[in-house]
Amino acid sequence: MYDSTIAAIASPPGVGAVALIRVSxxxxxxxxxxxxSGRPSSRWQPRCQxxxxxxxxxxxxxxxxxxxxxxxxxxxxxxDVVEIGCHGGMLVTRRILxxxxxxxxxxxxxGAFSQRAFLNGRIDLTQAEAIxxxxxxxxxxxxxxxxxxxxxTLGAEIESIRRDLIALxxxxxxxIDFPEEDIDPxxxxxxxxxxxxxxxxxxxxxxxxxxxxxxxxxxxxxxxxPPNAGKSSLLNRLLGFDRAIVSDLAGTTRxxxxxxxxxxxxxxxxxxxxxxxxxxxxxxxxxxxxxxxxIAGAELVLHVVDASQGRAGIEEITPPSGARLVRVLNKSxxxxxADWETxxxxxxxxxxxxxxxAFRQGLYDLLAAGTSLASANLTAINARHQACLKQAxxxxxxxxxxxxxxxxxxxxxxxxxxxxxxxxxxxxRTDIEEILGEIxxxxxxxx
Numbered sequence: 001m002y003d004s005t006i007a008a009i010a011s012p013p014g015v016g017a018v019a020l021i022r023v024s025x026x027x028x029x030x031x032x033x034x035x036x037s038g039r040p041s042s043r044w045q046p047r048c049q050x051x052x053x054x055x056x057x058x059x060x061x062x063x064x065x066x067x068x069x070x071x072x073x074x075x076x077x078x079x080d081v082v083e084i085g086c087h088g089g090m091l092v093t094r095r096i097l098x099x100x101x102x103x104x105x106x107x108x109x110x111g112a113f114s115q116r117a118f119l120n121g122r123i124d125l126t127q128a129e130a131i132x133x134x135x136x137x138x139x140x141x142x143x144x145x146x147x148x149x150x151x152x153t154l155g156a157e158i159e160s161i162r163r164d165l166i167a168l169x170x171x172x173x174x175x176i177d178f179p180e181e182d183i184d185p186x187x188x189x190x191x192x193x194x195x196x197x198x199x200x201x202x203x204x205x206x207x208x209x210x211x212x213x214x215x216x217x218x219x220x221x222x223x224x225x226p227p228n229a230g231k232s233s234l235l236n237r238l239l240g241f242d243r244a245i246v247s248d249l250a251g252t253t254r255x256x257x258x259x260x261x262x263x264x265x266x267x268x269x270x271x272x273x274x275x276x277x278x279x280x281x282x283x284x285x286x287x288x289x290x291x292x293x294x295i296a297g298a299e300l301v302l303h304v305v306d307a308s309q310g311r312a313g314i315e316e317i318t319p320p321s322g323a324r325l326v327r328v329l330n331k332s333x334x335x336x337x338a339d340w341e342t343x344x345x346x347x348x349x350x351x352x353x354x355x356x357x358a359f360r361q362g363l364y365d366l367l368a369a370g371t372s373l374a375s376a377n378l379t380a381i382n383a384r385h386q387a388c389l390k391q392a393x394x395x396x397x398x399x400x401x402x403x404x405x406x407x408x409x410x411x412x413x414x415x416x417x418x419x420x421x422x423x424x425x426x427x428x429r430t431d432i433e434e435i436l437g438e439i440x441x442x443x444x445x446x447x
Contacts, residue, residue, distance in 0.1 A: 002079070002116060005031055007100040008108035009093050016088030018065075021096055023082040023105055024113055029069065032082040034103035035096065036067050044069040054086060057102045062095045063087055077113055078120030118428060124155040125428035129382060133216060141265035142215045145380050154205075154379055158426045161201055165423060168194050169416040172409050188403055191412075195400045202393045202423075205381055212380030218260060218267035219367065222294045225304035226314050227275030230330040233350040234304055235259070235272040238360065256290055264364045268300075276315045300367070301325045307347065308334035326363070388425045395419035 005025025038052020065086035130149035274287030307329035327345030399415035
């Protein structure tokens, strides 16, 4: 536990009906009692709200509201925590916070409460990261994924992998360090099979990286095509409001416009771009270059064309490797030109709500079919987890190769140590004592 007691405003800045101020630390009760004029702290019942007045250093009343006491270690941070509910004025909350700081608390740094929860063993690193994922979630699927991670789903899987690695490592190290105890090493086949099982579990988690990135950042979706094809109209209809200027004048959109939509739970980052055409002016050419740059970084390209006009002058789009290309045959309310009769694109009329809704559903079906976003288990690692698990996978593969090459068990153990450390980084655990504990508990060294 920390020696200091910290305090901070836990509700977002601005004006609202109520606000929350949190105090955590060894002296949380004593600090809060100095600014709370109500029931004495000796009579504060855990997890019950107590009404009273909050006063400044000179005894002046700042506000009246509710105080709740959460004794450690059964609190969010694992320390004594006091939460103050007051009116949501910016000046009111600041004055109460200043009174708490005057009473002996320190201003909390960003993330300080979650950091203490982690260091006091209340949550692991994956759960700490899930808190921010939950706060920043923009779709129901993102909320569900963050909720599962906050509940410990990912942490439990990582801990299970760690335990399996510790068991393998303990056996190898016991054979190395305690030869006098007549411990029979597992056969090479058994050790190799155990490593293969762990490798498969790591591969399964690594496969969720794209899913996690989609839920956290959205699918980068570029709307492109020739001028006057209806790109900005499609953007506006997908958003549900007029974000982009729509005009019959070619070259109206000269810069990119980026917005976020929730497509039935799948987040999309929509990017409207300048029309692609030859003979554009200097400023419009700059917009066209930006369009090409956006296409190069896209994950989904919506190539919008006016299906009532011919193909002449329309630039074919080549999406980057791994990206999807969807041809949107816009203005389907008009007679289709013969050039597009055999095209397998999606017909859309931005003037017809049913047509736009059908396109939204078709787009969702296409994207959902390529992911496991609709599954009940939304385990989704982030970039940090991915880096750790990739390193663990490499170290494990090296250990497997060393066994196959008949190398010394010391080298195998070294690689397993490295793999265990990389896996432990995901949840913030790298404890050598666990390995020793496993050795002594399983093999009864020393009797």
